[in-house]
Amino acid sequence: MKKVGILGGTFNPPHLGHLIMANEAYYSVGLDEVRFMPNFIAPHKEVAGASAEQRLTMTQLATAGHPHFRVEDFEINSGGVSYSFDTLTKLTGQEPDAEFFFIIGGDMIEGLPSWHRIDELIKLIRFIGVKRSGYNIETPYPVMMIESPELLLSSTMLRERAANRPLTFLVPEKVEAFIRKERLYGSQPNASSR
Ligand SMILES: Nc1ncnc2c1ncn2[C@@H]1O[C@H](COP(=O)(O)OP(=O)(O)OP(=O)(O)O)[C@@H](O)[C@H]1O
Ligand SMILES: O=C(O)c1ccc[n+]([C@@H]2O[C@H](COP(=O)([O-])O)[C@@H](O)[C@H]2O)c1
Numbered sequence: 001m002k003k004v005g006i007l008g009g010t011f012n013p014p015h016l017g018h019l020i021m022a023n024e025a026y027y028s029v030g031l032d033e034v035r036f037m038p039n040f041i042a043p044h045k046e047v048a049g050a051s052a053e054q055r056l057t058m059t060q061l062a063t064a065g066h067p068h069f070r071v072e073d074f075e076i077n078s079g080g081v082s083y084s085f086d087t088l089t090k091l092t093g094q095e096p097d098a099e100f101f102f103i104i105g106g107d108m109i110e111g112l113p114s115w116h117r118i119d120e121l122i123k124l125i126r127f128i129g130v131k132r133s134g135y136n137i138e139t140p141y142p143v144m145m146i147e148s149p150e151l152l153l154s155s156t157m158l159r160e161r162a163a164n165r166p167l168t169f170l171v172p173e174k175v176e177a178f179i180r181k182e183r184l185y186g187s188q189p190n191a192s193s194r
Pocket of ligand 1: 008009010011012017018021103104105106107108130132150151152153154155156157
């Protein structure tokens with residue numbers, strides 16, 4: 001049975017932390033592929049600074065050239081609030097021969113009880129949790145925990161840096177070029193060159 005990992009996120013912007021965790025899940029669990037899936041409207045947070053289309057493009061740029069990574073545009077195309085239960089109901093229905101794994105960072109585990117229809121979601125997919133220092137990973141839900149090299153990096157930090165510091169080594173080069181070309185997050189076209 002094909003093993004499909006889904007890394008759902010806002011990807012505002014995608015960064016090296018996302019690529020590292022996806023890669024560790026791929027190898028640790030023996031997945032056949034990992035699909036990066038940007039949400040349209042994030043269920044639990046405000047999203048500003050880039051459009052859904054721009055977040056999708058950045059996710060494509062970040063994963064390009066890695067044959068075991070793909071982009072799943074299902075939630076962007078569906079619109080509305082991107083509840084994982086609704087999405088995974090559709091994806092598992094469309095691909096009955098695949099086994100789905102939903103990859104989450106250790107920081108999200110504590111919040112799982114408030115996810116939409118979580119008791120049904122855990123019957124559709126298996127959660128892979130990527131350990132992160134400082135976060136409580138105790139949960140009543142079944143989460144397969146994996147180790148990963150850690151990067152203290154978040155999209156929030158990158159949005160805050162973009163106006164006056166380079167994003168070099170923190171996001172893939174093509175993602176930084178796109179951010180500057182589109183002047184996302186208050187950035188300037190050539191701020192990364194000195
Ligand atoms: N540095 C990181 N290490 C491990 N997991 C991460 C890291 N950054 C994000 N994640 C995980 O990646 C998934 C998608 O995250 P998301 O796209 O919202 O990025 P984020 O950096 O957490 O964003 P923001 O700062 O805007 O909240 C989530 O499961 C999150 O826990
Ligand atoms: O379905 C839910 O209730 C739910 C609640 C919080 C987060 N999620 C999903 O978890 C993934 C990571 O969330 P975020 O907020 O870090 O982008 C993303 O795919 C979200 O749609 C899903």
